Amino acid sequence: MAEQKSHNLPAHIGVIMDGNGRWAKARLMPRSFGHQQGFSRMISLLEHAYDRGVKYITVYALSTENLRRPKEELEGLFDLIRKRFLDSMRRVLARGVRLKIIGDLSYLPPDVQELLRQAEKDTEKYEGKGLNVALAYGARAEIVRAAKEAVAAGEELTEESISAHLYTCGQPEPDLIIRTGKEKRLSNFLLYQAAYAELYFSDKMFPDFSDKDLDEALEEFASRTRRFGKTDEQL
Ligand code: IPE
Ligand code: IPE
Ligand code: MG
DSSP: OOOOOGGGSOSEEEEEOOOHHHHHHTTTOOHHHHHHHHHHHHHHHHHHHHHHTOOEEEEEOOBTGGGGSOHHHHHHHHHHIIIIIHHHHHHHHTTTOEEEEESOGGGSOHHHHHHHHHHHHTTTTOOSOEEEEESSBOHHHHHHHHHHHHHHTTOOOOHHHHHHTSTTTTSOOOSEEEEOSSOOSOTTSSTTGGGGOEEEEOOSOGGGOOHHHHHHHHHHHHHSOOOTTOOGGGO
16 A cells, blocks of 8 residues: 655554453453454554554553453463464564564563563664554653663753653654543553644444554544644744
8 A cells, every 4th residue: 555645644653452351342252352353453453554654653552550450361461472472473573663562571471571572682673663562561650760760870850861761762752642442541651752642532442443443543643733832823
C-alpha cells in the first residue's frame, strides 16, 4: 500500500490495547482466549501500520497495575509470549524495526526476560523504525527512574535531561495515542511523552480493532489542528 504523506502521518503511535477480557466474555470464552486473539490482532495491526509508513509504535501490553491480576491470567500471558512472541514478531521486525521492551522486566519470569532481551538484541542493527512493547510498564515508575538516573549521572534536572533517560529516548514523542475498549483514560501510559499527543478512543474491543479502524484513526489524526499552545494565526 502507498505510504501516506509524511506531513500528516503520525511519526509515533501509542496503542492501549484494551478490551480482550470483555471480548472473550461476550463469547462465553475464558479471558486467556481474548488475549490470544488480541495478540494475533496486534501482529497484523503492526504490519499494517509500518506498511502505511508509521515509523515508531508503542503497544501497551501489561501495566504495573495489571501485575496484580490473578496468577492464572498472568501465567497465560507469559505462556503466550513463550509460545508465540518470537515467531510472530519476526514478521513485523523483518521490516527493519528495532524492538525495545519497556517496563520493569524483573517482574517477569526469568525465561521470559531472557527471550525478550534476546529478541531485542537481534534487532539492534536497525535504525529509523522502532517498536516498543510495554510490559510491566507504568509511566510514573518510568519518570521516577529517569529522574533518579539523571541525578546519579550528576545532571541538572530539566525537561531534556528527564526525556533523555526515559525508555523512549531518541525517538519522536507519540503524536497519536489510540485506546480501544471504550474506556477514556490513559491508565499510566506514556504520561510524560504524551504531553501533546492527540488522543483517539475507539469503542471496539481490541481483538475487533481492524486495519480499517486504524486507517480511520490515521485519517482523523490528519484532520486535526495541532496548535502546541499557539493561536491559529501563529501556525
Ligand atoms: C487489555 O485487555 C490487555 C491487558 C491488560 C493485558 P483487558 O484484559 O484489560 O480486557 P478488559 O478490559 O478486561 O476487557
Ligand atoms: C490498560 O488497560 C493497560 C493495558 C491495555 C495493557 P487496563 O484494563 O489495565 O486499564 P484500566 O484498569 O481499565 O484503567
Ligand atoms: Mg481492561
